[in-house]
Amino acid sequence: MSEPGLIRDVVRGVPVFPEEMPPFDPGAAPASPVDLFVEWLKRAVEDGIAAPHAVNLATTGEDGVPDARVVILKDVTSAGWQVASSMDSPKGRQLRKHPAAALTFFWPAAGRQVRIRGSVSTGTTEENDADFQRRHPVARALVLAGSQSAVLRSREDLEAAVEEQVHRIEAADGLASTTWTVFTVAPDAVEFWQADQERRHMRLLYTRFGEGWRRELLWP
Template sequence: MTDLTPAADLLRTAPVFPQDMPSFEPASAPASPLPLFLEWLEAAVRSGVLAPHAVNLATVGEDGLPDARIVILKDVDASGWSVASSTDSPKGRQLAANPSAALTFFWPGLGRQVRVRGAVRVAGPEENDKDFQRRHPSARALVLAGRQSQVLETPDAVEAAVGRQLAQLEARPELGSETWAVFTVEPAVVEFWQADPERRHTRLRYTRTGDSWRTDRLWP
């Protein structure tokens, strides 16, 4: 047998899920995914999961390859799951070219993940501005400075650019951003995944069919 590489050996011994995990009975799941998601999100908050609102946002890059990053969930309601970014950021440009995305929430302390896939809708100017104004001044200053994901010449360049924008915000607190946008993933498919210590994971998939949802149990 070939010896494992140090990395493979480390990965095989890494801790996985706790032995004590919540139960999940798909037969008692609601008819639509939103109430179940809110129940799981509340459980993650109550259990002390760090950044329970962090979510992996996957898009398609300009080169046709998948791209992904962790962002923060801004809101969720019957219309979908909402995140926000600048339209001139890589993800903003990718969503403009291909307005569809996938979201993945992962709460390892509970052995749970939720996957959402669907088309993306961009909010109107009023909603975008309200979200922008709720951000911390430093976060707004970074947006106004622009250049997200561009090559950084020197670390001092960030401080200088943010400083200039903070001065503008101090003089004009109502200053908005023409590029800030709220993106809502309108779900076509939502999957709930509950880990099992014996790897017999429980998976329930919701698929939108018109105005209602079909549910299917999936193999682990």
């Protein structure tokens, strides 16, 4: 047990943002949040920010309580932000029952956060399979071996199941999964947040407006 105040002392003063951060001029922001996101993501990749495509995916639990976990961004198109997982995982079941989600990217070295909210659709069988086949064989074996997030009795069970499924994958070229699914979050609102050393953080919110987007600044 940690004494009250101990952790406060540990985290106090740990810097959150670097001295130098990329400039952000909301006045020059493109009309579409997808274009601005792509600009920011490419910049994050160029700047060597760790795992810039790791994103927090928040869903509504089957019990109504929010749930969240980190997943990998697969692609971004005019339709939205794509992530992938098993339909029989908790998040898959949650998204089937309540097809809406929030995504949060945080790129600490750039002092940047992007928040996306929207409805969720699932890929076609072909899209889901194409993504599945691009995955590492062990990642595919894990999907075929068991239900994600089910209780695991032992690591030996895991090793045996993975080994069995790897053999199946090697024996049958293009072995498909019935559960692997690409989820697309179609944005209703996208917020770009840029830290400012003087704490006058810059926030630009895009919300759907007719065929296009309304852009508004938000109080930090």
